[in-house]
Amino acid sequence: MTEFKKLCALVSRNMKCYFKDKFLFFVSLITPMILLVLFITFLRGVYLDIFKQIFAAFGFQLAEQRVLEGLAGSWLLSSILAVSAVTVAICSNAVMVNDKIENSLNDFLIAPVKRTTLSISYFIANFTVTLIVELAVLSVGFIYLAVVGWYLSFTDVLLILLDILCCVLFGALVAGVVESFVSTQGALSAISTLVSGMYGFICGAYMPLSQFADGMRNVICCLPGTYSVGILRNHFMSGYVNKLTELGLPAAGTEALKDGFDCNLTFGGAFNKVVYEGGTQIPVWAMFIILLGACAVLLAAYISIVVLSNRKK
């Protein structure tokens, strides 16, 4: 019981350290917001045109502009939320790294608190902070969708919240494992820059996987982050896809939309103009299992690192 109370106090302290560092908090929060604005400003038009081309290929004329706008918005929002679950976690886990840099960690290690408790406290604080930022971005995103065209059901919203929980869990574990090896400010900056720059591409968030070469797509399909994007894509876009079906988009057109914009993730096969030919399509439940499996592996790695650092001291 005492150890649990210690854990709660440490989580509270870690979160206070994060929120009191106004710059760190501001950067974590503002980065996804800026991405959202940039996406809407520069990419919205591109995606609207691509959607229209797909519809035209299947002889479908969309009169409802709000569905089109909402579809583009939901695709962009799913990208941002999937990427920021990792980038925000990397950024907000700076509390753990700063404790090492500024020797605050030693101040806790001289106290009768288990190293495991300390490590768990960093993880829980990071998970909570990242979740708060994600929910803030989601709220802004929902407001945007409500303005341009809202076609999400209550179930979609609940599933999106579940997706975000999984994505944040994945992001917090990635940050915990990667930053266990970081003990300088320079390394922290380097990792933050590297992850911010690369992650969106290697998880298929910035560009649909269908646009990659088949070999590259298969490589990206082997990375668990891809499935965090996949689940978000499915639940953000399903309401819009259903509406399009209702409005008369043929089934082949719906499949083309899903294939082209990563609701259908396919391993192997080839993307032929608008749809995948061959290969194995990965269902949404499998995406969840892969993502949670990756979380389990990362958790095991995190625990191993804590145990090993205990022995090494």
Place this chain on the structure above:
Amino acid sequence: MIIEINNLTKSFKEVKAVDNLSFAVREGELFAFLGENGAGKSTTINIISTVLKRDGGTVKVCGEDIDGNAALIKQKIGIVFQNSVLDKRLSAIDNLKSRAAAYGIFGQNFKKKLEELTELLDLGEIINRPLIKLSGGQKRRIDIARALVNDPELLILDEPTTGLDPKTRRTVWNVIEKYRRERELTVLLTTHYMEEAAVADYVVIIDGGRKVAEGTPHDLKNNYAADFIRFYSRLNEAEDLFAHLGYAVKRERDFLEVEVKGTSQITKYICSYPQLFEDFEVLKGNMDNVFLNITGKDIREA
């Protein structure tokens, strides 16, 4: 004995940080642990506080072997680190709250402890302010409060006054002395200020990870530092005599300084040449001289 260290060794790759070190600290004493930077003081302190593992030797703290119940040892020690390790953006009260929680002190118990420390260290005005907005001396008081939050039996002060102005140094020491007297606290001190080491009950000096001297400040000064006679009159006569007797003599603008080994020698010369001793003073060798003579290094430059 509150600390018993025997044949302690610790290496970092090929660097031997602590080399066969043995010493003991009695309960209730102010123990000075001296050495230049890199001599092995912090490594020893980290081993005592169970943060670092040793390569060899035995260490007992507060009657417990450090291989045994480390949590019990941690419960009984407090450390003031050389540089503040508290959270700069958090208030003093938030810092103390999180550190107290690490010792299992919550709720009413924490409140009671906080009131006690606030009174002892005069924290009233600064307790709600973020550390980043406090002066060096104020921060140090919070560091001390943090080290005392668990009512330690052993307080380790790792260069607690480095970088502080003389007035703040005095304030810090007054607080520590007051607490020591009231609680019969044992203090292990590392410092670069030899006047702080001079008031210790016992001193150990290490160099290159090895113990090179130990004893009370009085014994060390007697054994390793010379005394000085300063003549302020009859300088020429005194210079002739002591130079003739083979002593090291230093002539300054308005005094003559003669280095003499041992106070008994001085008594002998006062009795033999009373006419020379009209205006003079006897200066005992200080801990700076002791350190310099033992290690060959000036600790303030070390």
